[in-house]
Amino acid sequence: MRESGPIKTSPIKTERRIDPKQDRAAKTIDQVLAAAADLLAADGFEKLTTNGICKRAGLTPPALYRYFPNKYAVVKELGERLMARQNQVIENWVAADVPFDQLEQGLVSLMVETVAVTQDTPAGAYIMRSLHASPVLASVRLASHRLVAQQLTDWALIRFHDHDPKRVYQMMRTVIEVSYAGLEMMFDEPQCDPDQTIADLAAMVGFTVRQLAEPV
DSSP states (O other): OOOOOOOOOOOOOOSOSOOOOSHHHHHHHHHHHHHHHHHHHHHOSTTOOHHHHHHHHTOOHHHHHTTOSSHHHHHHHHHHHHHHHHHHHHHHHHHHTOOGGGHHHHHHHHHHHHHHHHHHSTTHHHHHHHHHHOGGGHHHHHHHHHHHHHHHHHHHHHHOTTSOHHHHHHHHHHHHHHHHHHHHHHHHOTTSOHHHHHHHHHHHHHHHHHGGGSOO
């Protein structure tokens, strides 16, 4: 007799099936991503379908499925591209080596540029929301936030090398999560003044990071 129990399901695949080898393939992928971004902005993640993407992009379903197994894989790639652009902003900020006595001003500049990059990305705010909409896509956001938290940890330990690296990473990981939550709020709460929101975030983050200057 067959044992009863929970039905096992296969995990949803989110990896692109193949990489483009020709310009035509790269163009098809760009068409899919552009169409998906348009539909995300218009209807949100829940209403997004591969059939809708194909219709919007002027492609047949086999053309999409050649590269993406489902809508999650499409949105994952949109998320990875957005996160890469945002991460580059932080990487540039770290490389600029902002003086510690100008930390808050530097954080304001960092956040302003991050918002600008997000706004400059088609459906950028909607892509960020989509990464929260499904546990399937959480890995994109988490991987990005862990990466930049480590970058900021390395930046901080150059200045405050006596601190426990694990403790500093925990601090930076929290800082990143709070900062992104605040930046996302700017897109979700239009009645909030964006300049004031950024100033408040910079002050909170600056206060937290300045604790590293205290004796261990």
